[in-house]
Amino acid sequence: MIKNIVFDIGMVLVDFRWIDYLRDRGLTEEEIGIVGRETILSPTWKEMDLGARPEEELIKEMKGRLAGLEEKADYLFKDNAELVRPFEGNREWFMRLKKEGFSIYLLSNYPKNMFATHAQYSFDFMDLIDGLVVSSHVKLLKPCREIYDKLLETYRLKAEECVFLDDREENTAAAEKLGFRTVTVKNRCQAVNDLDNIIKACNS
16 A cells, blocks of 8 residues: 655756746846856756765855856855745645645755755745655765665655655656656646556555
8 A cells, every 4th residue: 555655856846947047137048058057957966966075165166167157156056945936736735645644755856055945945845744855964866776765764664655756767767666656747737647546556
């Protein structure tokens, strides 16, 4: 039986809207392309997610590749609550799942300081979760097996009793190998329907 629903965050529960966010702050399309390439789309950003090196050091490294655009890159690192926006219906979805008896967990790759800001100011669902594992907190990244094991061990869960929702196929594929049932999220309607179908098939 399914007892636990495990959610990724970015592009599953929130829109990671970095391009529009930078547009809103007056960056040109060319500037957005340069800043994005040297920050969010760079291997250094994955190091931010991993949390193995100090964030200040990694930010300095990324900004060092942005001669003349350092201050504009700061929009990503300072007062960045609006960098993400929750998708509509998170609370209603979570409350329905809780009412049906499921526990809810988060499993996400996320920079440490950014997660703290977004959890406080941008996420509308934190009071409804039963636990979380964040990559930069545990210095492990999806899709490595160890981060899934960390979730299972921390909360004493069984993989076969969990459904994992993530927007990246490599992450859901890794979870499937451990026994999770999974949903690779393309949009909210598809995610809700696929999750409901899995629950119905397993718990009927």
